[in-house]
Amino acid sequence: MNTSALLTLIVLMAMGGFYVGRGRAIRRARAASQSLHSLPGYYGHYVALAVALPALGLLALWLMLEPSVIRHLVIADLPAATQALAPERLELFYNTVVNTARGRAIGASADPATLAAAAHYAQLRATGQMALTALALILAAAGLLFARGRVAPGLRARPAVERIVMGLLMTASLMAVLATIGIVLSLLFESIRFFDKVPVTDFLFGLHWSPQTALRADQVGSSGSFGAVPVFTGTLLITAIAMLVAGPIGLMSAIFMSEYASTRTRAVVKPVLEVLAGIPTVVFGFFAALTVAPFVRKMGEAAGLSVASESALAAGIVMGIMVIPFVSSLSDDVINAVPQSLRDGAYALGATKSETVRQVILPAALPGIVGSFLLAISRAIGETMIVVMAAGLAAKLTANPLEAVTTVTVQIVTLLVGDQEFDSPKTLAAFALGLVLFCVTLALNIIALRIVRAFREEYE
């Protein structure tokens, strides 16, 4: 039985269990002319949970452990010569086996050892699935019998059910933590494997990035072609351009909205600005490639400059447009949080509105504004689609905004999209870049939140 059918069956059994439990509770209470401790429905839920939880738990456990268990068994059964392969070769061999067994192999020229292992793999999976089905159904049935037996008017069903539900709620809140742990672990593991092949220092400080040429074994590592500095500088260049666009526009519109605009203007303009935040980034990317990049190129050529068709300037401008709402809405919030008494004080001293803004409000709101800028920078660094569609692929160490540069996110996408073998340093490099990206954005966010929080305490 496949997993989804099993899942459906378990759910159906649990629903049946609900009616069994409720009906039995009512009947037994009537027979004993005794009142139930809890509402009848709770007895139903009690039985339903006893049916579903153990079986579903087993299912989840199986889904998580199955790959590694089967892998272990298949590898243990391989000929000694194959087992003696280097870990990466063994990994590759095993991937071929899995793909063959699942009918996804490329080309049919598999050798007999692979075919035998694939047959073994398929057989193990089939056995495992059968055992899982049997075990899950037995657990569900046992749960049904056990819980049904315990249903009696005196059973404290509500507290029991509530304890279980509380446990489930708590587990749900742990999922977010689990996701973070998953991100950190998957990035770390793959990065560590990458740093086995390419030293960390070469990666972080190397000046030459050309992952495509590293496919030949003799070039790996020693050639230094995984030096990520040009990728980092490209990211910084585009982010800097984006902030040059988004900073002034976002900040000035936040000032205008909170200090100058009438309530009516504000009610219209603010939602419209927020539309910018709701537009999918792929649309911005399309806009950049279709309109902005050719425009920048034409302008540059009119001025007698040579502009790459995928210039950093075009990508940066569009990225800046994308982050305007992040700067403006956060800055708007902090400017509004500046107490009115400060403004009144400045006006009473004869300051004009702009003097009040520049000399009183901005200094007071500065930490929050810095925080909003940092959040916008973190957003820009992690943004992918605009740069994938409008920035270049080749890493170039340059500060000239008219040339094409590449970014961390572009490299991750180009390294991982399309067919790849999973163990080449080329694909692992993407995870190392992802780790850097994760750490940098996380750090920026933590710093930004710290700054904003520190500011909040000032006026309380």
Next chain:
Amino acid sequence: MMRAEDTARRLKQRHRAEKRFRFYGIGAVAVALVVLALLLGTIITNGVSAFTTTEMRLTVLLDPAIIDPEGKKNRDDLLQADYGAVVLAALQKRFPEASGRSERLQLLKLASPGARDVLRDMVMADPAVIGKTITVSVPASDNIDLLRKGKMTRAEAVSGAKLNERQLAWHDKLAADGAIRGTFNARFFTAGASREPELAGIWSAVVGSFMTLAVTLVVAFPLGVAAAIYLQEFAPKNRWTDIIEVNINNLAAVPSIVFGLLGLAVFLNYMGLPRSAPLVGGLVLALMTLPTIIIAARSAMQAVPPSIREAAVGLGASPLQVVAHHVLPLAMPGILTGSIIGMARALGETAPLLMIGMVAFIVDAPASPMSPATVLPVQVYLWADSPERAFAEKTAAAVLVLLAFLVVMNGLAIYLRRKFERRW
């Protein structure tokens, strides 16, 4: 005297500075609005033309000698028959002057490869039409389409080697006969991806998006609401729950592409789930949407006044009953609003889906969440990358469809908020 003059001059300066500053503010807002208008304007002007397409009326003899030489009307034979030759014969009858292999090929290129599919579908639907001469509208090639819409001038067509002078002359004759005309492009909404721009549609991407979002909703909504209930109503204030909270806030700020890396490493490589599947895409987007839903649900529950909880407790409800019977129903509009906004963001997300291989070339709509699929934003990305010029308008049109979905979802969220939100 000097001082008064000084003050007056300085006051003037200060007022000018004030005006300037105000002008900068208006300018900044104006720039942002103009850019937004420009963005939407570009996409609309580029995209609307994709909702029409060009058809070519041909008088076609469904020649039994080509389609069914043995006269057995065997379905497989009819399916395999050379309908291109039928189209060519019809065109040649109209333009007998075309001779030689290369000229015939040029002639055939006026019609889209979809023309043969149209004829095949007709024959398959009713094999009795074989042998009859019918007048039928078939899709024209993308170059003819661009020419009709004025997206390509004749000079460009020739210089870009899209259409040569001879083909243009044929086109003119057909146009003069009224045999070339624009119609509503229904194919755009019903077809899947295609290498031929005039045959490409968004249907398979829309179905893929729908399946992916369904998985996201099924996973993220219950988990998010459950987590929010625990954190908001029951969690003790200690270091452990602090960690969870900080974690959720940080998770909301992780770049989306990192979630794609997680999906690739865990769901594909470790758990061995199929590549390109909406199931995996949905799981990845669910992890991404989870923080949004948790944060929205928590603030919605926080807005429910304590008096409601106290009244329920006073009537003997258990803490869980208070939440399930009173707090949650009252907070539901807010939770739904937040969830819809989170789902809208997931709908527009592209980068993590590239990581898990949802960039496949998908002709048919996916049959199940386990089969390969693509989604609307990824389709936009793929089309935007295509070198054919005719794909530019398809891309813009797909963006329009995507934006329409987003407008509907956000409109629904705003409606829910207006209709059900209660202020206490």
